Amino acid sequence: MSDYLTMLNERDGGIGGAKIVIQECETGYDTNKGVECYESVKGRNPVVINPYSTGVTLQLIPKAAVDKIPILSMAYGLSASADGNRFPWVFNPPATYWDGASAFIRHAADVEGGFDKLKGKTIGLVYLDVPYGKEPIPLLQTLSINYGFDLKFYPVPGSQMQNQTSLWLNVRRDRPDWIYLQGWGAMNPTAVKEAGNIGFPMNRLIGVWWSGGDDDARPAGAQGKGYSSLDINGVGQNYPVIQDILKYVVDKGKSQVASRDKVGENLYNRGVLNTVLVAEGIRAAQRLTGKKVITGEDMRRGLETLNITDARWKELGMDGFAAPINLNCSDHNGHHGIYLAEWNGTKWTKASGWIEPMKDQVQPLIEGAARDYVAANPGWPKRTEACDKSS
């Protein structure tokens, strides 16, 4: 993640003339440690926080408005925080987990030959038994009622991440037609391996974008060929921006990456996407306020008016890397930009065009969840921040 910002510092002298300082904190995916990190970095007036953990994000959401530091939880965190009116300080472009789950169902419907063909089929959800894993459940339940498919749950407790044989035996017994994998870390490669072991057709196993790392598919070896995952960013080193990163940062030894060929892997590029969003947010904030050095409040306005068109992606050297992103005061997400990537045995390849999430199904859920969240937390501040037009 820091490589892109370092590259900007090196190549352009920062953003709009202001150099960027990155404060890292290793949380080990432990929510407590994450909150601790936040508290210790708070005093240094950061302009944005990237918690990189749904659990930590959930804890930080109430604090964001009080501390006036925006949270950028790119494609993770609380799906309901896409509602900008109720969560003015939280942003989660380009897609929520509900968009992802709906994109999966749309893809399944496409392959089966239409939404009506989903009726009577069985769809399984293999997920890590923590808030992150449970995120797609409400949407999948709604869709299962609407389209008439049977939904089965296969939770993986944290301590069982590497010991999933019984779970996949259950899958073997139930014979679902499709499986959606909302996995994390060590759980992913074991899941893909076990799916192969029981002979589950790999092209019916779709992972969420965090189950799409190269390290997730590689250990399954030849069996993993055909495993697909939803993706929000391009893969490979073939983008001018990645070439710049290699030139200015990696080859000069300023990067923490393990080896040169890890640059361009799926999760590496995702980090790049995250920091591009940060950088563009800073640029937008600088344009809005005319200041070179911005504050957290300015950053919030910048992120809220984020508008990255296809032309801008090309300017950045990332043509086709990600879908256009357009945020506004009520929509902090964009609900766009998912494609299907397929593992061919050695790397991820683009296997589809941009899949549209089912906005008509997702939007009411987001509003409902946001309303419930505010109702469950009396004293939740009403939005007082003004709304800027995007530039």
Next chain:
Amino acid sequence: MDLLYKIFIDPFVQMGTAPDLLVQTLWDGFVAGALYALIALGFVLIFKASGVFNFAQGIMVVFAALTLVGLHERGVPAFLALGLTILVMLALAIGVERLVLRPLINQSDFILFMATFGLTYFLIGLGQLVFGGNPKVMIASDLYLPSGAIEFKGLGGFISFQKIDIAAVIITSIMVVVLAVFFQRTRIGRALRAVADSHQAALSVGISLEQIWVIVWFAAGIVALTTGIMWGARSQVDFSLEIIALRALPVLILGGLTSIPGAIVGGMIIGIGEKLVEFYWGPLLGGGIDTWFSYVIALGFLVFRPQGLFGEKLIERI
């Protein structure tokens, strides 16, 4: 009524109608049992000889596997890496004996137990520092461990035997036989049994406690390495392997803390029992019950035999 049917009748109906899944479950349980027995063996070895409940056994498994894979990553050929890792485990055994056991020689069992707690966190930190926190793939193919599966079609479906599982069972059996022979037939084995009986008496016969402890921690280290290779080959090598060691604890209390046959039998009972219950009764409770069900099995046995099936009966005197 429906609930009673679900608990008492349905699982057996399922067993009957899908016998291939039943056999598959039994086989998976057997393999899991063998692997749990392997971990439990490490605990039993150390407890038998030094009376220390080695909480660090789990992290020793991870550490051994990490060392092996880490050395291989740096370009060392597979079997040389294996040899070097064995030497590292020997060094670890000597280090533990010198720095942890000797200063605490006459302290109570609980203090030694807490010392192994400290050892655990030290090894976690050291492992992360030297090898990094990223998960790694076990070099199974380089060690000539088989991969793929043998599928046996029949009984209404198919039963797949992962070749690595078959290898794991064979290797575990060999290890158990070797250890049994070592304990019963060799001079050092006799010395180990003497030390387990009474430290004072062993000293008076001229057995060097320090040497014995190094030997026994080294043996436990070898067992840990084997365990790490097997578990790592079935999934991958990272720090969550340590938690698997905690799953082996019910095996220990079921079989008795001081008994090698107990570790084997306990492992089988827990492994098979756990898988059967999880598969047939688990969905009733929402799944995921195998994390704690093994403790229920073990506790059930303990009510009748508080020292475990084969453990030494504690004779208490006032």
Next chain:
Amino acid sequence: MFYREVGQYKTSYAADMAIFPILQDRIALAIILLIAFVLIPLLGSDFLLNSVLIPFLIFSLAAIGLNLLTGYAGLLSLGTGAFMGVGAYACLKLATSFPQVNIVIWILASGFFSAAVGALFGLPSLRIKGFYLAVATLAAQFFLEWCFTRIPWLYNNSVSGAIEVPLRTLMGIAITGPTATSLTRYLVILSIVVVLTWIAANLVHGRIGRMWMSVRDMDLAAERHVGLSDDA
């Protein structure tokens, strides 16, 4: 160590049996309490309070509980983490089900739930001893962890499964929830810890503490001679 502990004579049994019979000890205690209640709030930063002192106080309290169980009564237990969890969830359920009652009362009441669950998992200690007991208590750890994630009623059926801490006040000042300052939380936690430590210290110096110690040292003898069963 720092001062001579002899030479202070007592003239009544009560004075002799006090927990801090030596004057210097009492002065030291007063100084420590002064630092904790007055100096640290005045001088401590947010980070010090939030990330260092509050967890320190919380874990000290848990350690005192474990000390009573393992140190004084000699019963090895590895399930303390799970029991902490029971207390936390009990407090959450009580506070959200009865929002009118002050939360400090619920904090103290949830201790009883924790005690009940602890007693349940302690039943095996009637038969099992030593490390076998330690592992048996680990069962509490795994079982309760499973309960916390699998029983939606416990986390108020929240969609994401995460706990949202509700805003609660004491005498008009917020003490829980995102708007509570770290200073108020620190003082509330400190007061609770001081009170419970005082209770624990008194227990240990009294009859119950002596019973625990006799069970630890030789439970067969304790059973026979002191006339109590292993249920202590």
